[in-house]
Amino acid sequence: RKEVEQDPGPFNVPEGATVAFNCTYSNSASQSFFWYRQDCRKEPKLLMSVYSSGNEDGRFTAQLNRASQYISLLIRDSKLSDSATYLCGPYNQGGKLIFGQGTELSVKP
Amino acid sequence: DVKVTQSSRYLVKRTGEKVFLECVQDMDHENMFWYRQDPGLGLRLIYFSYDVKMKEKGDIPEGYSVSREKKERFSLILESASTNQTSMYLCASSLVGGQSTQYFGPGTRLTVL
Numbered sequence: 356r357k358e359v360e361q362d363p364g365p366f367n368v369p370e371g372a373t374v375a376f377n378c379t380y381s382n383s384a385s386q387s388f389f390w391y392r393q394d395c396r397k398e399p400k401l402l403m404s405v406y407s408s409g410n411e412d413g414r415f416t417a418q419l420n421r422a423s424q425y426i427s428l429l430i431r432d433s434k435l436s437d438s439a440t441y442l443c444g445p446y447n448q449g450g451k452l453i454f455g456q457g458t459e460l461s462v463k464p
Numbered sequence: 465d466v467k468v469t470q471s472s473r474y475l476v477k478r479t480g481e482k483v484f485l486e487c488v489q490d491m492d493h494e495n496m497f498w499y500r501q502d503p504g505l506g507l508r509l510i511y512f513s514y515d516v517k518m519k520e521k522g523d524i525p526e527g528y529s530v531s532r533e534k535k536e537r538f539s540l541i542l543e544s545a546s547t548n549q550t551s552m553y554l555c556a557s558s559l560v561g562g563q564s565t566q567y568f569g570p571g572t573r574l575t576v577l
Contacts, residue, residue: 363504387563398554398568399507406563442506446563449514450495451522456506 356381359444361455369463372433376458378443379425385445388426389452390417393440402428402441433462466491468569470555476575483542485572487555493567494560496538498522498530500551501571507554513538514560545576 360379368374387406391399409418416429440457471486497512509522511530531539553572558564
């Protein structure tokens, strides 16, 4: 089983929609997690970290479900500029990150 | 503002050539990383370094080596490039600590013919 699994998508949604994607992880000892955003042909950038049950930043909410070993990212009121690939995974010892393969989101007018 | 720069955005090399990819960060970060990114496979860690002259293998180190002679610079070396090393290579840096943000460079698209 892969350490981190994400639905690659693409998720095609209209502007204003609410969209959510999940990220499952295999190591039950993982304590904290991240979501990075990668625009087309650009480098990944940190969107948010998730340390306990969840985190919220404006239209973006991340939740952690330890029992089922997944984290989710919810985007409300989607904007065209939200179109990107979203990468998730757990923080690991020593600052290493374990990335999933990413979920592609396309927001249409 | 953290800045991570990579020596080339695009590189074309021939099979068997020795290839150097350079990465420089300007924020005095202790940790530096090299990844490759391929469609459907995501980001995979090749090597990382916690300090000058220190290096550790990541998940896919075969065919690669690294050098870190100065804190700000981390080089990835392909001793004898092969076609299966055609990929996007991304460098990143971070402060020491288990949950530090990694800052990525713009990437180098390497094509090996």
